[in-house]
Amino acid sequence: MKKSIALIAALAALALPLSANAHRAWLAPTSTSLSGADAWVGFDAGMSNGVFIPDHAAMNLAGLTITAPDGSTAQAENMSRARYRSTFDLHLTQQGTYRVANVMGGLIVSYKQGGEQKRWRGTEADMAANIPADATDVVATRTNSRIETFVTLGATSTTALAPTNEGIELVPVSHPNELAAGEAATFKFIRDGQPLANQQVTIARGGARYRDDPEEMTVTTGADGSFTVTWTEAGMYWINTSVRTAAQGDQMAANAQYNGALEVLP
Template sequence: MKKSLALLTAIAALALPMTAQAHRAWLAPTSTVLSGTDAWVGFDAGMSNGVFIPDHAAMGLDGLVITAPDGSRVAPENVMRSRYRSTFDLHLTQRGTYRVANVMGGVVVSYKVDGATRRWRGAEADIAANVPAGATEVTATRSDSRVETFVTLGAPTTEALQPTGEGIELVPVTHPNDLVAGEPATFRLVRDGRPAADLDVTVARGGTRYRDNPEEITVRTGEDGAFTVTWPEPGMYWMNASVRTPANGDQMASTAQYNGVVEVLP
């Protein structure tokens, strides 16, 4: 069991339902660039086949973290959850860029007791207390998920955009609230603080309900984790990257996923 527990210590589980993993998770703001001394922005959050189309399931918001331009945490207002989407409002009272993220992680463990397969999901620190000492065929997978977007009041700033060092994160080279159709934008992906090299990044524009072509773009990160996108048209765009790492000795299997939403202006 000691060896089995060693295999479990690096596993994390998504807070999203496992059935939702085949669907695209998104967190869409009503506006991303605003002016004045204060403003309000609304957000929709859901999982669906087509991005920004609330037709499958609402997103749980237990992992919602809103970082203000000065690095402080801000609470959402008017939080609601309906059948197909969750919604909330954010009152912008500081000038600069806010990072709005739903961050999920934990541990998923599969094991057998008396021949019956069981599963447990929770925090890594709670594994030993929840997996019986006599369990056999113990396997575990660490997973991290981040779903985020960005909004700016006044001039863009970068203090709220610093990576946390957990999971896959977007590190802007081009500011995410300074995107213009027809112009290239460059970002970097990092995983646990290190460059996420050789990852495919899917970029999809919203509005698929009203066109035959999904208009998806796939780009690949370089050795430094950087990738560049030239936006074909204005609109709200969804970006996704994911990675799976198999178990290797005492190193646990792991998965990580990033879902970002940005607005491209004319």
């Protein structure tokens, strides 16, 4: 039963755009800028009411992908999943910037069989073999979710920041590990490699548990998918945007969302 409830919650998170009251997904590092020949960074990942506050559910890290500064894949260590958060460590052995992302995607298919409402989730290639021939009212939705952050050992680099052109991605114009309070930073959002224009972006600073004002702001991307934000204070910031597209002709419905964590230094 617990597994079924967790699956339903995960599907709902992928299927619906986030609102001010929805549970928010985040992947937060203990540090983002480190020095030395090597270093360790810890990560927490969860779904919560307030950003970076583990109070709802741990994140499934099945899609965790860590890109090292040279473009190779690094491995997480000491992975653990508790009730409210998942954790892991990353040993930084290369100089430069790492991209740490939990990427999930596939199809969510709802249908009726014998009058009973059913649901299946999997890959597009497996859909035909898993939806019964007598199924009716079949509705398929393509989903993609990216939850990520960035950490740097030594000087920053850009190789790991190259987009994959799948789903919604943040393309840094300003480097994500060179952010400072009082300074403006510019980023671009793309979806499947194309600019995500006129898109609403939510930005929230962590630590809201101890403030009356949640200190959230909303910006809108330009025609090229870019947006600029001036950081008023230092801290860890959560960035979110989501898109829901209705089915059109042969094109199935699609939901995509992005959740990022960026540290702004004093």
